[in-house]
Structures are given as structure tokens and as C-alpha cells.
Amino acid sequence: MAIHRISVGGKRFFLGPDQDVAALKHHITEAVRQGGAFVRLASAGDSTVDVLITPEVSVWLEEMDAPRNEAEGTASVEATAVFSEYEGFVPDPIPA
Numbered sequence: 001m002a003i004h005r006i007s008v009g010g011k012r013f014f015l016g017p018d019q020d021v022a023a024l025k026h027h028i029t030e031a032v033r034q035g036g037a038f039v040r041l042a043s044a045g046d047s048t049v050d051v052l053i054t055p056e057v058s059v060w061l062e063e064m065d066a067p068r069n070e071a072e073g074t075a076s077v078e079a080t081a082v083f084s085e086y087e088g089f090v091p092d093p094i095p096a
């Protein structure tokens with residue numbers, strides 16, 4: 001099982017397991033072509049984040065192997081959730 005992490009303008013987010021990465025790449029590309037648009041990310045931990053994608057914003061998408069539960073040979077979902085909280089996947093509030 002792969003874990004996907006995206007960096008948008010220097011802010012990192014772990015994507016939820018249900019996020020369609022191919023569709024996300026398409027939406028990001030379209031947002032850039034339009035000069036900017038909000039793109040919704042399904043982040044780990046049952047939350048969503050809308051990010052403004054523009055031609056000037058730097059976007060990185062990483063794929064990594066999920067930590068394995070050695071006893072069961074399965075990916076550890078708990079480890080993913082802990083990492084997403086540690087990375088601070090919730091963006092800072094927008095100033096009024």
C-alpha cells in the first residue's frame with residue numbers, strides 16, 4: 001500500500017487512502033491552465049482541505065511505501081494518522 005503526500009506552497013498534507021491521485025493531478029493541471037482555482041484534497045484523518053492552486057505555487061506529490069505491521073504483513077493505518085497529525089496537515093486559519 002502506498003502513502004501519498006502533497007506539498008502545496010511549502011505546506012505538506014498526507015492524502016487519504018480514497019484520494020484518486022490521477023484525478024488530483026488532472027485537477028491541479030487544470031487549475032494552473034485556468035490561471036488559478038481551488039482544488040479539494042481528501043487528507044488523512046477524515047478531513048478535506050481546499051487549496052488555491054496557481055501557476056506561481058509550487059506543488060510536489062510524493063509516493064512512499066506505508067509502514068508495515070510485521071505481525072500481520074499489512075500496512076499500518078495508525079502510523080499514517082499519527083504522521084499526518086505530526087506534519088500539521090491542517091492549514092493555518094485565513095486572517096480576516
